[in-house]
Amino acid sequence: MDDFMRAAFKEARLGAEEGGVPIGAALVDGDSLVATGRNRRLQDTAPVMHAEINCLYNAGKTIQDFGGMTLYSTLMPCYMCAGAVLQFGITKVVTAESKTANEGFEMMVRHGVEVIDLDLDEAKSLLGEFIRTKPHQWHSHPPK
Amino acid sequence: MDDFMRAAFKEARLGAEEGGVPIGAALVDGDSLVATGRNRRLQDTAPVMHAEINCLYNAGKTIQDFGGMTLYSTLMPCYMCAGAVLQFGITKVVTAESKTANEGFEMMVRHGVEVIDLDLDEAKSLLGEFIRTKPHQWHSHPPK
Numbered sequence: 001m002d003d004f005m006r007a008a009f010k011e012a013r014l015g016a017e018e019g020g021v022p023i024g025a026a027l028v029d030g031d032s033l034v035a036t037g038r039n040r041r042l043q044d045t046a047p048v049m050h051a052e053i054n055c056l057y058n059a060g061k062t063i064q065d066f067g068g069m070t071l072y073s074t075l076m077p078c079y080m081c082a083g084a085v086l087q088f089g090i091t092k093v094v095t096a097e098s099k100t101a102n103e104g105f106e107m108m109v110r111h112g113v114e115v116i117d118l119d120l121d122e123a124k125s126l127l128g129e130f131i132r133t134k135p136h137q138w139h140s141h142p143p144k
Numbered sequence: 145m146d147d148f149m150r151a152a153f154k155e156a157r158l159g160a161e162e163g164g165v166p167i168g169a170a171l172v173d174g175d176s177l178v179a180t181g182r183n184r185r186l187q188d189t190a191p192v193m194h195a196e197i198n199c200l201y202n203a204g205k206t207i208q209d210f211g212g213m214t215l216y217s218t219l220m221p222c223y224m225c226a227g228a229v230l231q232f233g234i235t236k237v238v239t240a241e242s243k244t245a246n247e248g249f250e251m252m253v254r255h256g257v258e259v260i261d262l263d264l265d266e267a268k269s270l271l272g273e274f275i276r277t278k279p280h281q282w283h284s285h286p287p288k
Contacts, residue, residue, distance in 0.1 A: 046204040048197055048228060060190040083227025084192060087247070103231070107251070 001120065004028050005096060008072045011038035011051065012126060018043050021138070022126050025055035026072040027090075034069065035059035042137060052081035056088065066090055074123045077104035086111050096123035100131070145264065148172050149240060152216045155182035155195065156270060162187050165282070166270050169199035170216040171234075178213065179203035186281060196225035200232065210234055218267045221248040230255050240267035244275070 001009070004026050011024030021039040028034060037055030041047055049057075052073055059066065067089035071077075074096040077085060082104025085093055092114040098105060099119075108115050131138045145153070148170050155168030165183040172178060181199030185191055193201075196217055203210065211233035215221075218240040221229060226248025229237055236258040242249060243263075252259050275282045 044204075045208075046201050047208055047210070047232065048200045048204065053192055053197070056192045057190050060188075060192065064189075064191055066191070079227040079230040080224060080232075081227070083223035083225070083248070083251070086223040088191065088224075104227070107227070 001096075001118065001122075004033060004070075004072045005074075005094065005118065005120075007033060007036050008051075008074050008096070009122070009126075011036050011055075012074045012123075015039055015043075015051075016126065016130065022130050023051040023073065023075045025051040025074070027055050027059045027066065028070045028072060029063075029068075034063060034066075035061075048080070050078060050081050051075070052077050052084060056084060070094060072096075075100060075127060076102050076117065077108070079103050079107065082107045085113055092116070094118065096120045097127075099124055100127050145240075145262065145266075148177060148214075148216045149218075149238065149262065149264075151177060151180050152195075152218050152240070153266070153270075155180045155199075156218045156267075159183055159187075159195075160270065160274065166274050167195040167217065167219045169195040169218070171199050171203045171210065172214045172216060173207075173212075178207060178210075179205075192224070194222060194225050195219070196221050196228060200228060214238060216240075219244060219271060220246050220261065221252070223247045223251065226251045229257055236260070238262065240264045241271075243268055244271050 008024040008026040012022040015038040016022035023039040026036045035058040039051040040049040070092040076098035152168040152170040156166040159182040160166035164186045167183040170180045179202040183195040184193040214236040220239045220242035
C-alpha cells in the first residue's frame, strides 16, 4: 500500500469513528496528493456524498480540472462515482477492494480508464465490519 | 412543459441570476415534487455540484431512497449524473434538451432507464447564451 492509499484509508477510518460508512478516497496528480475525502452519506444525511464525490468536492476548492489525475478509493467506485471519473477525465483508478461492490468497474474500463484493484484484506475487513453491524444502513440504496 | 420541468427551469434561471451555469433539476415521486436543485459549480467552486447531484443532495434532507422516482433536468445528464440515476435506482429521466450535451443517454438506456427528451428551444437558448458569453467556464471540464 502506498502513501496515497494510506491517505484514503485514513479517511475511511475517520468515517468509521464518526459512525459513517468507512470508505475513503484520495485524488492524486502525478506525485502530489491533491485532496482526500470520505463517505459522508450518514454524517451529512446526503446519499450522494460518497467518498469519491466528497474527495472531488474537496479538490474543487483548490483545483478545477482533474484531467489525467488518479483517483484512489478503498472501494471500487459505484456507477455515480465511476461516471464522475469519466466526466472529469480522470485516467487511472486504484482501489483497495472490489469484492463488496463492483458496479463501476466495467463502465470505467469500457471508456479506457486504467483500473487497478489491490484486493487488500484490510479494506474488506473495515467495510465488512460496518456491513455486519449496520446492514440496513449499507443496503438502503440498492443500485439499479 | 409540465409543472416539474417548470420547477427545473426555475432553478436554471436562479442559477443564471447568480452567474452560474443555468441548468436545473427536479426529483419527482409519482405526482409529488420531492426536491429541486441547480448547477452550483461556479457558485460553490465545486465541479461535482451539477444540477442533478445538487437536486439529489437536497432530496437527501427529506428522503433517503430515490428508487423508482423520476428525475427532470433541463439538460441531458452527464456521465456522473447518469451514473447517479443508475446508482439510486431512478427509473425515468425527462430532459429539456440533449443537443448541448448527451454523454449520459446511452449509459442510462443500456441499464433500462426510460429517457424522454422534450427538445425544448427554451432550454437550448438559456444554456446557449451562457456558453456564448462564458465559453471558458463551460468548457473547463471536458468529459473523457
